[in-house]
Amino acid sequence: MKNSATAPNWLQITWRIVENFRKLLRGWVSYIRHHKTPDPAYQCMITLHCLTRGWSNEMLHTIAKAFLPKYRIEPKGVLGVSSESEVENVARGIRRDGYHQFSHRLPASECEAFLALARRTPARLLDGTFGVYNAKEPLSQRYSLTEVSLIDDPHFQKLMCDSSILAVAQRYLGCAPVLASVGMWWSPIFGQEPNDDAAQMYHFDMERIKWLKFFVYLTDVTRESGPHCFIKGSHRAGGQPKALLRRRYERVGDDEMAEHYPPESFLEFVGPRGTIIAEDTRGFHKGRNPMTKDRCVLELEFCDSLFGAAYVQQNILQPINELREAKAAFPRTYAKYFA
Numbered sequence: 001m002k003n004s005a006t007a008p009n010w011l012q013i014t015w016r017i018v019e020n021f022r023k024l025l026r027g028w029v030s031y032i033r034h035h036k037t038p039d040p041a042y043q044c045m046i047t048l049h050c051l052t053r054g055w056s057n058e059m060l061h062t063i064a065k066a067f068l069p070k071y072r073i074e075p076k077g078v079l080g081v082s083s084e085s086e087v088e089n090v091a092r093g094i095r096r097d098g099y100h101q102f103s104h105r106l107p108a109s110e111c112e113a114f115l116a117l118a119r120r121t122p123a124r125l126l127d128g129t130f131g132v133y134n135a136k137e138p139l140s141q142r143y144s145l146t147e148v149s150l151i152d153d154p155h156f157q158k159l160m161c162d163s164s165i166l167a168v169a170q171r172y173l174g175c176a177p178v179l180a181s182v183g184m185w186w187s188p189i190f191g192q193e194p195n196d197d198a199a200q201m202y203h204f205d206m207e208r209i210k211w212l213k214f215f216v217y218l219t220d221v222t223r224e225s226g227p228h229c230f231i232k233g234s235h236r237a238g239g240q241p242k243a244l245l246r247r248r249y250e251r252v253g254d255d256e257m258a259e260h261y262p263p264e265s266f267l268e269f270v271g272p273r274g275t276i277i278a279e280d281t282r283g284f285h286k287g288r289n290p291m292t293k294d295r296c297v298l299e300l301e302f303c304d305s306l307f308g309a310a311y312v313q314q315n316i317l318q319p320i321n322e323l324r325e326a327k328a329a330f331p332r333t334y335a336k337y338f339a
């Protein structure tokens with residue numbers, strides 16, 4: 001009885017996997033031709049992740065990687081890693097645990113420069129309107145600076161071509177890193193409850209095939225002032241329970257997450273401003289809503305390919321010299337930023 005009840009189910013699942021792969025591969029061919037992913041193909045990528053518990057992305061990444069270049073990158077910069085073996089150690093840790101918190105920090109003067117930018121630039125509020133962050137009277141649980149308002153800033157540009165960041169990204173991805181997005185946002189103290197739209201509940205990201213995010217805290221972060229949280233090891237294929245993946249992109253509450261992972265897997269990254277974390281956000285993560293102090297963070301995301309979610313092509317008109325040189329040496333890395 002049991003067999004006959006489960007057999008159609010397995011058949012159905014296998015059929016769905018095959019169908020989704022077929023549509024995705026067709027979309028991939030279209031992406032290669034037109035540099036634009038058809039949305040149904042992107043949706044198939046998400047569906048496949050949930051059906052195969054992450055194995056689909058592993059497979060797609062292995063195929064893609066075989067055709068992608070790798071650059072010679074001398075690691076030197078803000079992460080404080082200066083040799084290939086140090087870079088490999090970091091990448092190995094991320095492969096195993098999903099993250100690395102660097103002991104090197106962004107200098108205070110740099111944090112100040114980013115904070116000044118975050119304080120003066122109009123940001124998008126959760127209701128879609130724009131406003132400048134106001135510490136005294138915040139109007140939203142999140143103030144997200146737009147990418148276009150960041151990429152002409154020389155400090156941002158310096159990070160975008162920091163060769164220690166590029167080297168770690170390349171080592172983790174196993175191919176030339178493609179800069180997929182840059183961002184910066186405020187999470188002010190705003191009520192008691194976490195906000196789903198402000199990424200304050202557990203979720204996984206799924207915009208690309210494989211990627212790595214770098215978070216830099218620009219304010220001091222304690223347990224009460226909005227730490228970024230991560231479930232250790234949940235980035236690995238097979239590392240996320242079926243019961244949660246069945247819900248696709250839906251956010252997951254803390255209590256429910258606790259039913260699936262042991263307490264020691266729940267990590268909260270705290271540290272003074274300048275703290276840098278690299279993380280594979282395919283694993284479950286969130287930003288805890290701050291209670292005692294507003295948090296400001298910046299982020300750079302690198303991926304293997306821009307196949308996936310729709311993105312806006314940018315065009316940096318006045319790159320600093322380092323970025324100009326990096327673009328010449330690593331053209332694939334900056335494809336999204338120079339039209």
Ligand SMILES: O=C(O)CCC(=O)C(=O)O
Pocket residue numbers: 187198199205227228229281285286287288299
């Ligand atoms: O604010 C945070 O720490 C979470 C951000 C997040 O979910 C993301 O950048 O993917």
Ligand SMILES: [Fe+2]
Pocket residue numbers: 199203204205281285
């Ligand atoms: Fe996220």
